[in-house]
Amino acid sequence: MRRWIPCLLLAVLAGAGAHGADWKRGIEHQRIADRGDGTYLNPVLAGDHPDPSVLRVGRDYYLTLSSFDAYPGLPLWHSRDLVNWQPIGHAIDTNVGAIWAPDLVRHDGRYYIYFPARTGQRRSNYVVWADAIEGPWSEPVDLGLEGYIDPGHAVGEDGKRYLFLSGGDYVQLSDDGLRVAGQPRHVYDGWRYPQDWDVEAYAQEGPKIAFRDGWYYMVTAVGGTAGPPTGHMVIAARSRSIHGPWQNAPGNPIVRTASRDEPWWSRGHATLVEDIAGRWWMLYHGYENGYWTLGRQALLEPVEWTPDGWFAAAGGDLGAPLPKPAGEAVPHGLTLSDDFRGGRLGPQWAFHDPAPGEARRLAFGDGVMSMQGKGRTPRDSSPLTVIATDPAYRFEVEMEIEPGAQGGVLLFYSERLYAGVGSNGEQFVMHRYGEERPAALAPSRTGGRLWMRVSNDRHILTVHTSSDGETWEKYPVQMEVSGYHHNVAGRFLALRPALYAAGDGRVHFRRFRYQALD
Template sequence: MIYLTRSLFTAMLATTVSSFAASTEAWVPDRGDGTYQNPVLHADYSDPDAVRVGDDYYMTASSFLAAPGLPILHSKDLVNWTLINHVFAVQKPAEHFSKPRHGQGVWAPSIRHHDGKFWIFYPDPDFGIYVTTAVDPAGKWSEPVLMKAGKGLIDPCPLWDDDGRLYLVHGWARSRAGIANMLTVQELSADGTRVLESEINLQTADGKTNDIGTVVIDANKLDGWRTLEGPKFYKRDGWYWVFAPAGGVATGYQAVFRSKNIRGPYEQRIVLEQGKTPINGPHQGAWVTTPDGKEDWFLHFQDKGAYGRVVHLQPMWWRDDGWPVMGSDPESDGKGEPVLTHAKPNVGRTWPVAVPATTDEFNAPKAGLQWQWNANPREGWASLTAKAGALRLASVPAPATRNDDSAAKNSLYDAPNFYVQKFPAPAFTATTVLDFAPVAEGEMAGLAVFGFNYAVLGLRKQGEQSRLVLLTNIGADAVGAQHRETASAEVPAGPVYLRVTVGADAMARFAYSLDDVTFTPIGEAFKAREDRWIGAKFGLIATAPSDATATGHADFDWFRVTAPVR
């Protein structure tokens, strides 16, 4: 049994209370009648992994370029989740991630509990595999240690065998390593910080060093298989099991492999695929059980474009032939299909409805955990003490050049100071109030939707006044792409209310108000799009021209997310 620490209890209370303020109406998986609807998280918690400790479930997920990174979510029933922590505030190497590194950073992590500690192994495909630990998942995590350096090492997962020895399975990214579609295993030191010397083949036939480990599954030798990755390591009834997705992010399926020897050979079977359902590419996630051990469940993602990789929960059971099946099996062939609704896991009691927080009144000492920057933040970018009951964002000069060293004229795609959160539902409305105090000509602050397409509705300093403008950039990731002013309006001095409503088609419609009652639409509908490997995000920004030497700030009294407001 695990006891709630003070930090975990405080995090659970804060996220649950704030979520009930508004977010529950945007998307609620718990149907209140003993059943749930998928997805259980309609937000971009990509490549989820989870572990049960006692009667508590903890999940982590990829965070890519965002800071803080490596989210920690908590649930009692696998349906109602709250965001309780992030593993780190600043991503390593710190200077490298001072810029938005689209598609880089934390890829698919794994979370386990062993020897009284929580362990997370996570990959950065450009640097290697890191390990971090914590006694309290809602508390402080250890400084990540680069336990295996190298390019293209992805999706690690540990397994402590019955004799206490520690092994790690991981995949490969062809873009960095030149190899892919295979999984390797190596034995680690007891503290998980290094590969054992005995695992490294110091001399190959051609005289080169090779430390890729034992290739236990090579899907290049399996007819029709591609993009095998994301392995999760388990042991059950004397069998070593590797759960791994294949077939591609948006179109793939879930496979499982088993062997009596940790180094193989492994036999394989596909156990979950789209079938006749609307759930494309159901794969990559975590197998967990209920506290009494009587039920098995599988968490996985579905790629939904602008909405990111949302998380589904599938019932799982074991066939008489010893193989698992996930979802439903209408053909009785062992290949499951995702369920859209189902009875909730039987965890012994009913737990309150909860969802990750989205609304933030900015009255607490710290901003909500839902907020992330597009790069490692700098001191002074944000304050909750400069003005009581408000978030103050400093107007940060926009980068003069993009990451590819091209000029960044009229582009915020590589601006590190977007203060954003994940799309939380198929459709929702976000509203905020802005009080602007600019200094530099061209300084701007407002409400943003960010991805390969981005838009910002806000106030921009023009001479002695501020004008309401809508900036849009379509295909912002392309070299030379620039935003343009697509709409504007004269507004009197003083606070202005800004609103965006996102529909189920990912079309975003902006509006503004002077009294928070009557909202006036502005501009044309805007198509939200994903960014590199992540869903679109929405939130706030305060920016200034790149050559500005003195800048002002923007105060946001609150940020509220609800079901769509028409």
């Protein structure tokens, strides 16, 4: 086996054997909310799980969330206690653009997900439906509501179905929920915060409707979902009629990060849900203090109802354990490691902005995932990504690179911003700031085999390589990636571990392992 030489420095890699002995093989640990003593600690879904929409059906809770450019999209989760969540599939494969802020509902025994999506400059709202939560789900139906985001479904006192939209508008739906019946109308002006607060923008969005004791409650986000840590918030209004008038809660904002010293930033975009014991909760998202890169994580907070029929947040700053909701625990979480023996793409994986038929690039057999190359760099190769759940973590994979191909490991934010190392089987290419050094590798006539390991230790990216999976050499450039997030590059995404295959050949991946670090 040839010695691996980085094109950047044309020098022997340093640090042989580094980090080899401390790799905890075979045991994957991630953050789990349930503390096992009747309490939980946020987040209930660690890592990038923004805009959560939760639905209770009997003793079961179901959840979906924004998936943006990742497909399969609209991931579905199941819980019995709002704390322990288990994945049950996805609701969409067809790429209709970046999916934002969905609403999961059940009406007359059928499940619906209403969501906005954006492709280029066009933004519209869609719906998919299924007779069982596990699917099969329909192809997306375009509702033709351009210019709006964040639809929230409701049934009025007249028995008709409505979608509430960003900016305080709403529109009637057809009885089957698959068409718009009429034109949007303005119904709610929102609530205005003091002008001296540090926020991103007013941005009235995310309306979710709940019904209790003869009142419709509208829970809305304002203040912008990024920008200053103190920007995002949850406000509430209520009405006796779905058509208004809507009265603002005297306790607004219900939720807000008041100081950048709090453990969770930019908290907002809530859904109200009642548990099986009759207690109410809010599920919403927030950024972990100092970790914009992890994306917006799912947070659960108890709600207390006041004698005058309003509600207030009862969880404090969410930095301490809280009593769990009623209900039984299901197995929690999604294993990120993958031995590729499932015969198909595992539920932890998603392509970034895939083309139609993207999955045809993949083949599986005997513990190998083979990926046909696409494009020439990570930006045009639709990498496969997973959601990181921890401030510090490590992942590794074995790769066999065919002649003409290029493969590698990344921390991937978007096609404009990523970092990592790739190889054509003979030489390395460094990816940093969404650029390549050197700008391009010539295709190799022989290819090669190697192991690659990436550590992201609280924003410090380190890569190690090996020719046998036992003796490791440190790549001579480390990178700092704390700025790889929305406030720098837009798009509302998160920094994700990723694998890519580019060029004309195939890259064969074996034994992907993810491990949280202390």
